[in-house]
Amino acid sequence: MSFGADNVTxxxxxxxxxxxxxxxxxxxxxxxxxxxxSTLLSVIAGLLKPDAGRAVMGGRALAAVSLAQRAQWxxxxxxxxxxxxxxxxEVLISLGRLPWRGAPAAETQDAIEDAxxxxxxxxLRHRPxxxxxxxxRARALMARVLATQPGWLLADEPFANLxxxxxxxxxxxxxxxxxxxxxxxxxxxxxxxxxNHADQVLVLxxxxxxxxxxxxxxxxxxxxxxxxxxxxxxxxxPGERALSIGxxxxxxxxxxxxx
Amino acid sequence: MNLRFVLLxxxxxxxxxxxxxxxxxxxxxxxxxxxxxxxxxxxxxRLPRAVLALVLGAGLGAAGAAMQxxxxxxxxxxxxxxxxxxxxxxxxLSFWTGYASAPWMLPLFALIGAGGAMALLALIAGRGGGxxxxxxxGLMVSSLAGALMSLAISLTPSPFAMSEIVTWMMGSxxxxxxxxxxxxxxxxxxxxxxxxxxxxxLDAMTLGEMAARSLGVEPLRLQALLILGVGLVVxxxxxxxxxxxxxxxxxxxxxxxxxxxxxSSLIVPSALAGALLLLVAxxxxxxxxxSGGELRLGIALSLLGAPFFLRLLLKMRRGxxx
Numbered sequence: 001m002s003f004g005a006d007n008v009t010x011x012x013x014x015x016x017x018x019x020x021x022x023x024x025x026x027x028x029x030x031x032x033x034x035x036x037x038s039t040l041l042s043v044i045a046g047l048l049k050p051d052a053g054r055a056v057m058g059g060r061a062l063a064a065v066s067l068a069q070r071a072q073w074x075x076x077x078x079x080x081x082x083x084x085x086x087x088x089x090e091v092l093i094s095l096g097r098l099p100w101r102g103a104p105a106a107e108t109q110d111a112i113e114d115a116x117x118x119x120x121x122x123x124l125r126h127r128p129x130x131x132x133x134x135x136x137r138a139r140a141l142m143a144r145v146l147a148t149q150p151g152w153l154l155a156d157e158p159f160a161n162l163x164x165x166x167x168x169x170x171x172x173x174x175x176x177x178x179x180x181x182x183x184x185x186x187x188x189x190x191x192x193x194x195x196n197h198a199d200q201v202l203v204l205x206x207x208x209x210x211x212x213x214x215x216x217x218x219x220x221x222x223x224x225x226x227x228x229x230x231x232x233x234x235x236x237x238p239g240e241r242a243l244s245i246g247x248x249x250x251x252x253x254x255x256x257x258x259x
Numbered sequence: 260m261n262l263r264f265v266l267l268x269x270x271x272x273x274x275x276x277x278x279x280x281x282x283x284x285x286x287x288x289x290x291x292x293x294x295x296x297x298x299x300x301x302x303x304x305r306l307p308r309a310v311l312a313l314v315l316g317a318g319l320g321a322a323g324a325a326m327q328x329x330x331x332x333x334x335x336x337x338x339x340x341x342x343x344x345x346x347x348x349x350x351x352l353s354f355w356t357g358y359a360s361a362p363w364m365l366p367l368f369a370l371i372g373a374g375g376a377m378a379l380l381a382l383i384a385g386r387g388g389g390x391x392x393x394x395x396x397g398l399m400v401s402s403l404a405g406a407l408m409s410l411a412i413s414l415t416p417s418p419f420a421m422s423e424i425v426t427w428m429m430g431s432x433x434x435x436x437x438x439x440x441x442x443x444x445x446x447x448x449x450x451x452x453x454x455x456x457x458x459x460x461l462d463a464m465t466l467g468e469m470a471a472r473s474l475g476v477e478p479l480r481l482q483a484l485l486i487l488g489v490g491l492v493v494x495x496x497x498x499x500x501x502x503x504x505x506x507x508x509x510x511x512x513x514x515x516x517x518x519x520x521x522x523s524s525l526i527v528p529s530a531l532a533g534a535l536l537l538l539v540a541x542x543x544x545x546x547x548x549x550s551g552g553e554l555r556l557g558i559a560l561s562l563l564g565a566p567f568f569l570r571l572l573l574k575m576r577r578g579x580x581x
Contacts, residue, residue, distance in 0.1 A: 047472050071475030082467040084331035085520040095521075098463050099475045144466070148474075 003152055003183055005044050008053035013039045015207040016053065023151065023183040026174060028198035030188055030219070032228055035204040037187045038079060038156050044185065045076045045154050057152075071099035075150035079157050079187075081141045083129045089140045090116070090125045096147030115147040119173065135166030142173065152183045159193065171197050195219050195234065195241045203227055261524055264517045268531035272538075276313070279538050280305045283545045307437045312541045313534040314440070315432075315500055318447040318492035320533020321526050323507025324514075325454045328461035328522025329485055330394060333515075334571065337507040341400030342490045345376025346497035347428060348404045351411045354424045366442045366498035373494025376400050377486050384482060390468055393482060430501035430557025432541050439499040450491030451530060457484040458523030465522065503557050505564025506533050512571065 004019040014036045021027045021044075029037045042048035044055045046062045055062035057073060065073075075096070083092060093115050097108045116125055119139040124132065132140060138158065145153060153174070159167040171193065178184045178199075188194045194201050194215060201218035203211040205227045211218040216238075224232045224243075231246035280301055281287045287297050322337035330339070337343070349372020350365055358364040383396040415421040460481040463471040472478065496503060510533045511525050518524040537556075540563070544554040 042469075045473055047469060067475050067477060071473065074473065076470065076473035078467060078469045078473075081470065082331075084465045084467070085515075085522070087465065087520045091519050091521055092465075095462060095466060095474070098459055101459070 002059060003044070003057050004055070005040060005050075006054050006056050008040070008043050008050040008055065010036070010039055010043065010048065010207075011051050013207055014043070014050070017204065017207070017209055018053075019044065019202050019212075021152070021183050021185050022200075024178055024181055025199040026178050026184045026186065026197060028186050028188045028194035028201045028215070029204065030191060030194050030201055031204035031210070034206075036207040037204055039207075040202075040204065041076075041154055041156050041185065041187050045074055046070045047076070068099060068101070072148065073150055074152045074154060075145035075148045077141060077145050077153075077155040077158060079160070083141075086128045086130045088126050088128055089121055089132070089143075092129055092140055093121075093125075093143045093147045096144040099148055111147050111149050114149075115143040118146055118176070119143040134161055135163070135169070138162055138166065138170060139173075142170065146177070150182070152185065153177055154185045156187045157189055158186060159188070159190065167193075191219055191224065192241055192243050195243075196239055261518050261528070264514075265528055265531065268528060268535065271535055272313070272531065275535060275538055276309055279309050279312075279542045282542045303436070304434075307440045308432050308435055308541065309538060310440050311432050311435050311443060311499065312537040314444050314447050315496045315503065316506060316533040316535065316537030317530040318450055318496055318533070319503065319506040319537070320510040320514075320529035320531070321451045321454050322489045322492045323509075323533070324511040324522065324525040324529035325457060325461060325485060325489060326507065327511050328525065329457075329464060329481070330390060331464060331467075333512055333575075334508070334568075336504070337489050337493050338502075338504060339394065339401070340376075340380060340397035340486070340489060340493075341402075341404055342373050342376045342380070342486075342493045343497050343502055344401050344404035344408065345379075346370070346373035346494045347502055348372045348408045348411070349375070350427065350497065350501070351408050351424050354420050354427070355411050355415060357420075359423070362438065363442075366439070366495075369498035370446075370494055372404070373490055373497065376404060377490040377494075379403075381483070381486055385479065389478070426555075427501050428557075429555040430503040430560075431544075431553075431555045432500055433544075433553055433555075435499060443495045443499045446491045446495035450488045450495070451526075453484055453488030453491065455526055457481060457488060458526055460484070461522035501557060503537070503560060505560045505567070506536060509564055509567050510536060 003021045005017055008014055008017050017040055019040065029040060031037050039048065043050050046055060057065055062070065090112065093112050096115065097103070097111060100108065116122060119142055121139060121143055124136055129137065129140065158170060162170060174184050174186065175197065198215050200213060201215045202209060203218050203223060210227050211223045221233050224230065232243050234241045235244050236242050281289060283305060285300060287300065319337060326335040326337050326339060327333055346369040349368040349370070353359040353365045353368035358368065379400050380396055383399065384393040412421060412424055415424065460476045463474040463476045511529045514525055514528045514532050518528060540559055541556055544556050544559050547554045
């Protein structure tokens, strides 16, 4: 295993979860609310120490990797990214270079320019973050993660506050990053996004793995009905799938019998 | 932009320091000094006072910048951690026990008080390293020290000691000598050095605690640096001058728009601007015609600071501060 989780348990949140991510691929972590998706992402990012099992990077236990090296290798975008001070886009992106203490100035500048180019932020680079729209802000925050030039990109619901077009554009950027050889791990709420864009999907429920594999398998009609307790079936062609959702499962109690 | 601003502040200090030496109850004419008394006033009274103002102002400015960066809040102040009340408690105890009359004892007591507050803070806040818990621990230490201080004052053996305590707590640089300079300077400079070392971590905190950790910040190390840096600065400041508030709140806030707003870019300009502010404020205290002594520096800064604070709150209410 090169990156992921090996039989990880976090009291009350995860119960023996394993996840094997691959570079060049987009791995999606899906599941109902409270399934442990964000917890799992924090564990493989090295931000949360599991009670049992271990997070793995490059075949080694993540806990054995130095903090500096971990920061250089794993770029992490939290669920509700904050920017405390009204810095410019360029300064925000430069924060992504913090793990590379002592790197030559030219190298730092190149990485920042690459991140700006990858996220199309040339025209916004001197703008204060407070003046950006939601979509622009999401791109700037993503560029901050890219400036680190990490081997692994981890993002917790990156599309949560984005409209349709901005969400699609950001997904396209993740795809580009995966093609460039990075490993991308996303926590996704929207199953259609996972179905259409992920290379592999892990479905969690109540801290356990319910399904894993290619999206057609892991997000099959049966799995969705069972895990989300909601009948659903896929419409459309592969890559452009949409989810048709039926009424939730009927209440377990039959009221007619009571009256 | 940052460098130009720093040079401007240095230039302002170069102009302000000699002027401040001439100003006071007795104005000294640089072109026709009355030789003997002038040199005594300059070297024994005004120069140590000016140096103290510079050193303490620089420390408080830098500490304020660090606190605001760490707590990600423009309303944060070095006093929040309870180190100043801890130092003040130590000083009050030196009056209470009567040791204050012996040289070195008051500052020593105050430094022990500051050290105690720092240790308590580290003890309560340690392990997790979360900012919220740390801030609450600071508030707890602060109110504990405040309560003990009130207790000590209320049990003061003599009214004379009580009046001494109350006057001292107002914060002032009047009648300070080179001795105070030698106590405060090395400790404050060391504190500023520690704060500078925390600069990168403070920058990472801009993105929130989780993102900062993902960028390689060790929360406990950062906490330790802050306790040490802010503690040295605030503790030594209170030890020689009493409580001087609002500098750490106002200065970083005034300086921020002139920089790129990263916490680390704020530390040096805040130190310089803090030095300038305290120097000028102390001069105004000296010149202000008041019957019954001079205006206390702590009071002057609070008078200046409270409206400033209010304006900041109003601006925040309109959502204009970030």
